[in-house]
Amino acid sequence: MYQEILNEIYNEVNSLDCLGKQADYIPELAKISSDKFAINLTELSGNNYGVGDITDKFSLQSIAKVFAFTLAYRLKGSAVFQHVGVEPSGDPFNSLIQLEQEQGMPRNPLINAGALAICDVLIDELADPEHDLFDFIKKIARNDAVTYNSKVYRSEKNTGFRNRALVNLMKSFGRINNDTEAVLDLYFKLCSVEMTAPELSKTFLVYANHGKIPETQEQILTNSQTKRLNAIMQTCGFYDEAGEFTFRVGLPGKSGVGGGIAAIHPGKYAVAVWSPMLNPKGNSVKGMKALELLTTKLGWSIF
Ligand code: GLU
Numbered sequence: 001m002y003q004e005i006l007n008e009i010y011n012e013v014n015s016l017d018c019l020g021k022q023a024d025y026i027p028e029l030a031k032i033s034s035d036k037f038a039i040n041l042t043e044l045s046g047n048n049y050g051v052g053d054i055t056d057k058f059s060l061q062s063i064a065k066v067f068a069f070t071l072a073y074r075l076k077g078s079a080v081f082q083h084v085g086v087e088p089s090g091d092p093f094n095s096l097i098q099l100e101q102e103q104g105m106p107r108n109p110l111i112n113a114g115a116l117a118i119c120d121v122l123i124d125e126l127a128d129p130e131h132d133l134f135d136f137i138k139k140i141a142r143n144d145a146v147t148y149n150s151k152v153y154r155s156e157k158n159t160g161f162r163n164r165a166l167v168n169l170m171k172s173f174g175r176i177n178n179d180t181e182a183v184l185d186l187y188f189k190l191c192s193v194e195m196t197a198p199e200l201s202k203t204f205l206v207y208a209n210h211g212k213i214p215e216t217q218e219q220i221l222t223n224s225q226t227k228r229l230n231a232i233m234q235t236c237g238f239y240d241e242a243g244e245f246t247f248r249v250g251l252p253g254k255s256g257v258g259g260g261i262a263a264i265h266p267g268k269y270a271v272a273v274w275s276p277m278l279n280p281k282g283n284s285v286k287g288m289k290a291l292e293l294l295t296t297k298l299g300w301s302i303f
Pocket residue numbers: 060061062063093094112156163191255256257258282
């Protein structure tokens with residue numbers, strides 16, 4: 001059933017006139033072909049269904065913030081919320097204004113300021129932060145080949161003026177312990193992680209399976225931590241369009257400016273979509289439409 005539905009969605013969405021544009025503030029992302037489009041769904045059983053450009057790797061960008069937060073939450077438990085809040089920002093993902101007004105405390109771990117604060121926590125907690133973070137991502141992905149794209153990483157490092165401003169503003173409020181360039185370096189590597197759509201939906205199964213890796217039932221986060229993280233994705237995962245995504249799709253998830261979106265239906269499946277053409281809020285136009293059609297055609301969402 002899933003494969004026919006995905007094929008139908010792929011054709012329907014491709015026939016729409018989708019406007020949008022690549023994230024050109026990261027020059028390397030502006031080079032990705034605008035007509036790339038992939039949809040992939042993986043059931044908890046491991047059954048996989050995909051259509052479109054499912055063998056292409058794409059830049060996860062903010063989707064990877066979920067993995068960094070998962071590791072920090074696993075290491076620090078509730079103490080992680082001394083570093084980031086759990087409220088939607090209602091502001092663009094890289095906004096400085098709210099951070100200034102709120103004394104450098106990021107609203108949540110999925111906006112840039114929050115993910116930078118989480119990278120700072122990881123540098124505090126891990127013996128070899130880059131190696132250990134990537135080892136963790138490989139573990140939840142069940143894929144030892146996961147890595148970051150060095151061109152995208154360098155592109156971000158050379159042009160990440162706003163992220164530099166965010167981390168320095170937080171440092172001025174005493175909220176960053178480590179060298180700001182070390183924090184940015186880990187953050188840019190995290191954002192430059194790339195995966196195919198099937199690899200991404202497989203990785204997100206842990207959030208659909210109450211924090212356990214499906215094949216081994218190894219507990220990565222507790223049931224309650226997973227509930228909380230999924231709630232953060234639902235309320236904060238789509239920049240200042242989290243309400244719109246919830247309204248149209250009705251699943252927790254996270255988008256990135258590479259044009260990817262990963263979402264989950266707890267107890268059932270994880271789904272990843274990718275199309276690099278973004279709407280003005282930074283979410284993939286085709287990706288949002290595809291997921292809206294998915295929950296509409298299936299007749300199930302979490303609501
Ligand atoms: N690396 C991107 C940035 O920091 C991530 C943005 C995103 O995907 O939301 O600007």
